[in-house]
Amino acid sequence: MTAGAPVSRHVLFLDLVDEPELVAAYEAHHAPGGVPAEILESIRAAGIEQMEIYRSGNRLVMIMDTGQNYDPAEKAKADRANPAVLAWERLMDRFQTPLPWARPGEKWLAGKAIFTLNPASAAT
Numbered sequence: 001m002t003a004g005a006p007v008s009r010h011v012l013f014l015d016l017v018d019e020p021e022l023v024a025a026y027e028a029h030h031a032p033g034g035v036p037a038e039i040l041e042s043i044r045a046a047g048i049e050q051m052e053i054y055r056s057g058n059r060l061v062m063i064m065d066t067g068q069n070y071d072p073a074e075k076a077k078a079d080r081a082n083p084a085v086l087a088w089e090r091l092m093d094r095f096q097t098p099l100p101w102a103r104p105g106e107k108w109l110a111g112k113a114i115f116t117l118n119p120a121s122a123a124t
Contacts, residue, residue, distance in 0.1 A: 012062040012108035015097045026095040038084035046075040
């Protein structure tokens with residue numbers, strides 16, 4: 001792995017409420033300039049180096065590349081103490097719906113990698 005390369009890649013899934021107006025509003029909230037600066041700062045401070053969200057229908061896929069300092073438990077703890085993150089999550093709850101196999105309280109669920117074209121160069 002080269003210097004500055006991410007230590008880990010995380011692929012997460014979540015559904016949106018399947019109503020066109022809510023899907024459009026969710027996308028508007030995530031358009032450039034739509035995510036509050038405090039949210040972006042909390043993401044970066046946690047060691048998340050890159051984050052992208054893709055949509056097909058009402059299914060979302062989030063891809064996160066994280067650095068060596070990323071700890072999901074620490075990120076969750078910091079989020080619970082951050083009023084801006086709590087407000088953002090309450091806002092997003094209107095648009096998001098758990099995957100059918102999610103346990104109560106779960107939102108974004110990790111996906112399992114089942115194929116890698118170039119295993120030696122893939123983020124872990």
